[in-house]
Amino acid sequence: QVQLVQSGAEVKKPGSSVKVSCKASGVTFTTYALSWVRQAPGEGLEWMGGIIPFSGTSNYAQKVMGRVTITMDESTSTSHMELRSLRFEDTAVYYCSVTPAPYYYYGMDFWGQGTTVTVSS
C-alpha cells in the first residue's frame, strides 16, 4: 500500500522560503505522477504543481510559477516542494499526492497527511 509521509509544520517570515518534504513508500508502479496541492484557511483546494519521476518533468501552476520548485530524490523516494518569497497568503495546509499513472490528470489516488505552513511576521 502506498504511504506518503510529510515533514512537520513550519512557521516562516514573509519573504523567506520553506521546503516541505514528502517520503513515499510502497510505490510499486513504474510510472506515476506526484503533485503538490494546498488549501489556505477558508479556501478551496489548489493544485500547485508536480513532477513525473520517470521523465524528470516538472509542471507548475501559473499562480506560483517562478516561486516554487518541486524535485524528486529517487534514491530516497522523497519529493521536496520549495516555495520562495513567502507571502501571508501562502499560509495553508500543503499536501503531496500520487497518481498511479504517467500524468497528473488521471486522478490523485494517494495523499500525504498534510503540512501546515504559517507565514507570520
Next chain:
Amino acid sequence: QSPLTQPASVSGSPGQSVTISCTGTSSDVGGYNFVSWYQHRPGTAPKLIIYEVFNRPSGVSTRFSGSKSGNTASLTISGLQAEDEADYYCTSFTINSPVAFGGGTRLTVL
C-alpha cells in the same frame, strides 16, 4: 479564479440523492475526459472518489457516480448518509494547466 464552477453548497436528507455540478468550457471539462472528484472532510486528506469522468477507485462506494454532458460534469451521491457530509471538489485537465480544481461544494446532510 478557478475555471471550473461548482455550487457553493447543496443539501439533502438521508436516503435522498444529490447531484453536484462542475461547469467549465470546451477547453477543459468539455474537451477532455479527465474529470475527477474528491471528497474532503475537515482535518483529513482529500479522497479520490471518481476519475476519468465516471470511474470509481477500488473501495469507493457505488453510491457515488460521475457523468458528463457537454461542458458540465456531475457527481451524484445516492442514498445519502450522514458520513457523506463533506466538501466535494472537481478537477479537470485544462489547456492552461494539467490540473485545475473547482471552487468546491459543501454537502450538508439534513
